[in-house]
Amino acid sequence: MDHQPHILLVTFPGQGHINPSLQFSKRLIKMGVKVTLLTAFSALNRMTKTIPTPQGLTILGFSDGYDDGFKPGRLHFFSELTKLGSQAVTNLITESSNSGRPFTRLDPSNTAFGGDLFKTSRNCIEWLDSKEDSSVVYVSFGSVCELSNNQIEEIARGLLKSHRPFLWVIRATTTNSGNEEEDKLSCEEELEKQGMIVPWCSQVEVLSHSSLGCFVTHCGWNSTLEGLVSGVPMVAFPQWSDQATNAKLIKDVWKTGVRVIVNEEGVVEGEEIERCIEMVMESEEMRRNAKKWRVMAREVVKEGGSSDLNLKAFLSEIGI
Known part of the structure; x- marks a missing residue:
């Protein structure tokens, strides 16, 4: 047996x-x-x-x-x-x-x-290889969050106003007819000249790339930890559930990023997105803090680190 x-x-x-x-x-x-x-x-x-x-x-x-x-x-x-x-x-x-x-x-x-288990991205790592260190803004809202068309347009405006190269994950949406299609952005031509839009990418691989300078995130716990372990400063853009708490950790506890301000209609405007990107990209303090937390996070998962010991204690507790 x-x-x-x-x-x-x-x-x-x-x-x-x-x-x-x-x-x-x-x-x-x-x-x-x-x-x-x-x-x-x-x-x-x-x-x-x-x-x-x-x-x-x-x-x-x-x-x-x-x-x-x-x-x-x-x-x-x-x-x-x-x-x-x-x-x-x-x-x-x-x-x-x-x-x-x-x-x-x-x-x-x-x-x-x-x-990258699902649809492969369009050579995004090769594209990142062509960019300078700490120069790229990475934007992703995870597996579940659905943004309004108005909010997507405002993100596009903010990215264009930043004049910085960006990698933006926009998931394909499913229509009532069952056909998948990407929403058409009003400024798509301008966006493609400045950055790259993909339906998905290997997020940890992207966050670990030397060209990454900023992560605009919905603050899901997986993305929050991946950003922290990768040492990338973040623009916190929470939507629901635990994401507001995670955004507070990013801004006020770890001090590795800023949180966007929502207007009266519940939308984050392009100017606000640009402001937050600039704050993060120009902040030496946030970058130092991000690097500090990256080192600490990697230490705890090593053999004998607190995460390793806690996992062993858990397995022992349940009789394994």
């Missing part, structure tokens, strides 16, 4: 959530734990990599009702999970394994917390 410890990780079906889960799985495997990573077929069916998983990692999927296309912002995935008891989850894994449904096997061992 196999007595090797086995942990089930369940993750939201978005790249920004799957990638950190893959990296966490890798750490658990190194500690002698087998891991099953469970997420929705809607995400697994969209993945592009089909290489073997490391020994000790199994990736399985189940139906969340959107098998033919994940629609960001819909929380059906979570509501269905809350209905599952432990035996139901066990049955679900068994059925998924025997169903013949496709799921992708991945190798998470790279700088991108699992890699």
